[in-house]
Amino acid sequence: MMPIQDLLNRIRWDRDFGQARFELGYYDRFEKTVVRVPLEQVSFSEEEHFFLEVVAPDGAVHSVPRHRVRAVWRDGVLIWRRQQPRSLGCRSIPLRDPVNGSFS
Numbered sequence: 001m002m003p004i005q006d007l008l009n010r011i012r013w014d015r016d017f018g019q020a021r022f023e024l025g026y027y028d029r030f031e032k033t034v035v036r037v038p039l040e041q042v043s044f045s046e047e048e049h050f051f052l053e054v055v056a057p058d059g060a061v062h063s064v065p066r067h068r069v070r071a072v073w074r075d076g077v078l079i080w081r082r083q084q085p086r087s088l089g090c091r092s093i094p095l096r097d098p099v100n101g102s103f104s
Helices: 004-013
Strands: 022-028 033-038 051-055 061-065 069-074 077-081
Touching: 004 069, 022 051, 033 069
Parallel strands: none
Antiparallel strands: 022 033, 022 069, 051 061, 069 077
């Protein structure tokens, strides 16, 4: 599996690949679910390589560690999802659609 940093770099710098509608799903520790946000609501800092600034669906700005990015969609198709290690007893985390609030 491609590391999330490599995928984000490809989206940002590969013009052909990056000409699409991308969404990131990050794990929200309080809601205990993955929140899906358009890439336009995510900013990348040149100084900070471990965090993303995300405008959440409620309008709040969150600093999200990159390791909490769980999924990436390109034009509505899931193209990347972080694998949960079974040895740690991790359960599958539901993905929430930001528009209608439903879970997938």
